Amino acid sequence: MSGNELEGRERGGVAWGDLIVEGRVSGQLYVDAEIFEAEMERIFHRGWVFVGHESEVASPGEFVTRRLGRAPVVMTRDDAGALRLFSNRCPHRGATICALEGGQSRYFRCPYHAWTFDSAGQLVSLPAEDGYGPSFDRSQFGLAPVPRVDSYRGFVFASWCPDGPTLLEHLGRSAQMIDRLCDLSPVGQIELRAGWLRHRIGANWKLAAENVCDFYHPPVTHASSGLVAGVPATYFSDVSGAVVRDLGGGHGEIDHRPMHARSTPRPAESYQGLRRRHLELLAERDGQVSAAARLQEGPPHGFVFPNLFIAELSIFVIEPVAVGDMTHRQTPIAWVGLPDELNRRNLRSFEGGFGPAGMVEPDDAAVWERLQLGLRAREPAWVVLQRGVGRDVDGVGRLLDETAMRGFWRHYRGLMAAGEATP
Template sequence: MRQNSTLIATQRAPAYSNTALAALVEENRVHRDVYLDPALFELEMERIWGKAWIYVGHESQVKNPGDYLSTTIGREPVLMVRDNRGEVNVIYNRCGHKGAKVVAKPCGSATMFRCPYHGWTFHLDGKLNATPHKCGYDDTDFDPEDPQFSMQKVARVESYRGFVFASLSAQGEDLKTFMGATLETIDNMVDRSPQSEVEVVGTCLPYFHDCNWKMFFENLNDAQHPMVCHASVGVATRRVVKQLPQGAAVPKEVEIIYPFGSSYEFFDELGVSVMARGHSFMGGRQSIHSAYAEIPGYMDSMIAAHGRERTEQVLGSNRHNTAIYPSFTIKDAVQIIRVVRPVAVDKTLIQTWHFRLKGAPEEMLHRTITYSRLINSPASMVGPDDWDCYARMQESLHSDSAEWVDMRRYIGREQSEGGITRASGTSDLSMRNQYRAWSDYMTQGQQ
């Protein structure tokens, strides 16, 4: 027995000292092991995904008491659930009895949770309600009020304008401090609604990637790849435009896909901005989303609600991807978020969720869904281009011919002001910034 305990303890001990972890990230390159080593993935689950604020879901997905959403934080199964007092809780999806996963459905509504194994029931805030045939506990020290028998609450939960994040760690900064300047992207998306409110529509579009989660995250503000990786969509859409009858409107599908074939100069001009904790965004006034045609009635509904000046201010901001490290990325101008759910060192689930701008013409939502089908879906013209490259990296990084992955493009040509550092759009700045955060999390600030 003692031997077994020792064995378990040995297996869980970190295989990396802080010095060894720090050595994996240099100023201009990272060691391939950050993508390949299962031991590092385990440490990431503890030191990054177990500490940072991780996106859980949107309050509109749990509108009424009893509504729940089942998801994961890192690899921890959790439920986001609205209780009878109207509070949004995030609880571990684990029975306080034998540890079975209590809820199997991705979402639904319940008055109480009941474990399918032995029938223990739990209130909507996770507290134990009842155990069947309880006389069996009469002569034991079983105390139903003891919190150990509940479905446990996640350490910290905070919401910003309906977006619910949780941290598995009781210690740390609050959500707003964590998000910093990325808060403005969430504000911008919500303020694009005439009612200053958004809601999730339908379920997510899931897409499993055969790669490490960090490859997806690096790609978000990697503007060196579209003109190469997505070259075919540029060619195809240019051909469609050429064949249009004179004066014909450009189809909205072309409008959405075409910018993915933009030039190095276009993306350089957009610029990339990074901040503490690994967050980043591209663009500002301009992005690949800023040249969309106006949808009839939308501008009028915004001006009626917010006035012209405020409307122009809101719609004049067009960030590309805003990446909130490590779990969340948002396109404010398209009303889409993508959420990272790491599964294994070489497997990652990406969930795309779509939002309705309350009070806006329904055509706005149609554009959001169309965008997702054309760009994010596993059957789209753009997403699989990226996926193929991630899978190639995941495969060939195993080659012993080289150890390092390069990230030095435009290094030393950044400019910092007010906590934000900016560079040309095709810089590797956002990647270098992510690995600075990775290193801080992984070494717990003690390099």
């Protein structure tokens, strides 16, 4: 820390109000390990965090392992069909009870002493149990459930804190993005069953968060993919008609709807038939006019604080690992009730964008790592986020404005400073 920041430390804490002001934030926020620890506590352990989707554990015994803040967790479905989220930690000596990314099993068995748990988390067997004496009660040694788990249209969120705002309060206006995505399915549901790409990126998690609503960068960072895809120059410009929106609560979106209302990019010929079929299926539920409008508007592009990116046809998740280290996950969505062919088409285009040889993700990852390197230089002290300051109207900016990032930081500052409230 240096300069003004140091004074805050000397007062016994971080002076968040000095590090985050309208239109700029201190570079230290991305490189300071103590700040990272405070974020884990105040954002990723205290608040709601996206964990996964119900469809990932559709049948009893299916499980996936995730990170909830610092902690490893297992999401599974028990024999009665209930979704469960546990610490991935043996209550005996602390080993993770599951080492796999995902799979299906009726039991989790600790590799150290074979304490074994069912999918409801109950301890069902352990070797040489008699040695624990007659008062040993297995029910006291089940897997520890995460205190709060809730879901919205299949999106599962959790919090280590037993009380606080409800999930709906946390989601606020960002819930509308989830609605828009799900309602493109004729039965109102999406599925995440394709598996996840995982990229380990040497950069601070907030760099990925900021990037979601940064449309100033694509013509530069993604110039080559834009060229290949034939994206017109006006697409990434303030005059495109699309806008950036601060949704409050740290959430934000790039809203293409005003642009799409003007002119629809013509889908490739091979897609026309599928699109017609999609329209027919939606029209059975919504009627022709609403269905056509829904398809015209398309899926959302936005960020649900602190770690979920609804990336139009895919879902991205940020898992912070250390101050300069994150895992970035991606999976394509499938709409329930649409022909396989249409969902497969989405899978193929996802592979082209985000796979190891994809045209989008590697560009972003390379730039975020360069940001992380550059930010170690303490001068200049600030990162500039002032594009559009003073002309946002009700939290809405022009497409290239840094409006949503400023919203992210306002919310962040509120959460982080709240942790300093104790006298």
